[in-house]
Amino acid sequence: GGIITQTPKFLIGQEGQKLTLKCQQNFNHDTMYWYRQDSGKGLRLIYYSITENDLQKGDLSEGYDASREKKSSFSLTVTSAQKNEMAVFLCASSINRGWEQYFGPGTRLTVL
Amino acid sequence: GQQVQQSPASLVLQEGENAELQCNFSTSLNSMQWFYQRPGGSLVSLFYNPSGTKQSGRLTSTTVIKERRSSLHISSSQTTDSGTYLCAMDNNNRIFFGDGTQLVVKP
Numbered sequence: 001g002g003i004i005t006q007t008p009k010f011l012i013g014q015e016g017q018k019l020t021l022k023c024q025q026n027f028n029h030d031t032m033y034w035y036r037q038d039s040g041k042g043l044r045l046i047y048y049s050i051t052e053n054d055l056q057k058g059d060l061s062e063g064y065d066a067s068r069e070k071k072s073s074f075s076l077t078v079t080s081a082q083k084n085e086m087a088v089f090l091c092a093s094s095i096n097r098g099w100e101q102y103f104g105p106g107t108r109l110t111v112l
Numbered sequence: 113g114q115q116v117q118q119s120p121a122s123l124v125l126q127e128g129e130n131a132e133l134q135c136n137f138s139t140s141l142n143s144m145q146w147f148y149q150r151p152g153g154s155l156v157s158l159f160y161n162p163s164g165t166k167q168s169g170r171l172t173s174t175t176v177i178k179e180r181r182s183s184l185h186i187s188s189s190q191t192t193d194s195g196t197y198l199c200a201m202d203n204n205n206r207i208f209f210g211d212g213t214q215l216v217v218k219p
Contacts, residue, residue, distance in 0.1 A: 035209075041211055041212075042116070042118075042198055042200075042208075042209035042211045042212055043200070044209070045206070048207075058206075058207070090154065092155075098142055098202045098204060100157060101145060103147075104154060105154045106154050
């Protein structure tokens with residue numbers, strides 16, 4: 001078994017601020033994902049990475065940057081926080097793209 | 113347009129009743145997965161089921177690729193089954209999640 005940890009659990013920022021969310025996994029999975037979940041909605045893919053230093057854009061990549069520094073970690077940066085992107089950000093990993101995904105506990109973003 | 117349609121959007125059951133949740137896909141799929149989510153909670157994988165039928169306890173998932181649909185059957189529902197059920201599909205090009213079915217099981 002393994003675990004995915006996300007930090008911080010709660011993130012509060014000012015409008016226009018640059019904010020970074022972090023994700024770590026110890027499954028030794030190659031692929032990692034960042035999703036955004038708006039209240040009462042399904043998840044939308046922001047970025048994913050199939051290996052260290054790889055980045056692939058999802059449907060919601062505008063306004064975000066990502067970094068896969070090493071196999072076990074995947075960071076997401078909100079480049080200029082906006083009130084309309086207050087949501088829960090979820091990180092996931094899988095052995096490879098298209099295989100079963102495992103999720104972290106999420107980071108809830110509030111923009112003041 | 114909506115690539116993944118989940119139905120029903122919400123469902124209220126009396127404890128002991130069965131439920132059938134559906135996901136319909138507008139494109140062909142290579143993989144699909146069912147998740148359970150409590151309010152404010154993360155996603156717990158119920159089934160990774162690209163095709164065929166899988167069962168785990170009171171839960172059964174059936175995916176029919178050529179019909180572009182998957183179902184989740186809950187038998188003898190319990191109050192602890194309450195929450196949101198999400199399906200997701202990957203067609204090797206994009207990943208799509210449905211908006212979920214909110215299930216409430218009353219005692």
